[in-house]
Amino acid sequence: MTQNNTLKVLVTGAVGQVGSELTMELRRRYGDDNVIAAGHRTNPDDVLRTSGPFEIIDVTIRDEIERVIKRHKINTIYHLAAILSVVGEEKPQLAWNVNINGLHNILETARQHDVKRVFVPSSIAVFGPETPRNNAPQETTLRPTTIYGVTKVAGELLGNYYCKRFGLDVRGLRYPGIISSETLPGGGTTDYAVHIFYSAIKDRRYTCFVREDTVLPMIYMPDCIKASIRLMEADLSSLKHHCDYNLAGMSFSAKQLASEIKKWIPDFACNYEPDFRQAIADSWPKRIDDSAARKEWGWPPTFDLPSMTIDMLKRLRSPN
Ligand code: AKB
Secondary structure, eight states, X not given: OOOXXXXXXXXXXXXXXXXXXXHHHHHHHHOGGGEEEEEOSSOOOHHHHHSSOEEEOOTTOHHHHHHHHHHHTOXXXXXXXXXXXXXXXXXXXXXXXXXXXXXXXXXXXXXXXXXXXXXXXXXXXXXXXXXXXSSBOSSOOXXXXXXXXXXXXXXXXXXXXXXXXXXXXXXXXXXXXXXXXSSOOOSOGGGHHHHHHHHHHHTSEEEESSOTTOEEEEEXXXXXXXXXXXXXXXXXXXXSOSSOEEOOOEEEEHHHHHXXXXXXXXXXXXXXXXXXXXXXXXXXXXXXXXXXXXXXHOOOOOOOHHHHHHHHHHHHHSOO
């Protein structure tokens, strides 16, 4: 499908950390009326509601998805609604229901209503302790130890199955931890890399829930949005993978992040009190190899740790 003004895009999870910013960028690109933001019953967002169409969808209820797809003649879906790693460990049944049954509802409804292309983010949570921790390869052992990771591996396989079996063009990236300034993340292990900025500005101190030497792959939101849209706009013939592209932005330890912030807020102090989330972080790789993404659809990140830190502090200090 060519990406032109006939696109009718549905974004599920539109009020979440990625959805809130991705929806606005998609509206800028394809027109406000062509991008339908959908959120769960809670957390309606005024800008999302006033800048274009907004629908309430619980992705675990197939009829609600079908109603919106038919009503707006949707041909492209960004399916972002998901439960992340920490909430997943607290509520494993909910994680399974939203991440697996919700995804299956999206794919099945898309197939039945002739939707052309579906984006489904995966995550570095697909990896587990048996994956090489430095430069986790594109093709490697996937034995996650969290329910979130289990649902993400199954989601990649389900998406690939729908591509092969039904010809539905499903695409996805393994998101690293995402750092952003507009909407707070909800319930992930990598959330400390966002919270630290808010606390540094407000309180000049932060208690981090992972050890200072914890290194994880991260990406800044503008790069995350660029990657998601670039993959969705890539020519299908150039893609050798579908739902499981490794995606890297930068990797740093919690201490390196705190030191970078301290360059701009000299009296900032960070201490470390690791809790149960440390075990989740320790099961994920420190760095990932995203050469397939670079080769097949031209992925280069723009931001590194210093440039991301400067931009985050600027945006949080003077929000629009
Ligand atoms: C989480 O920490 O659960 C997410 C992720 C890495 O997918 N940010």
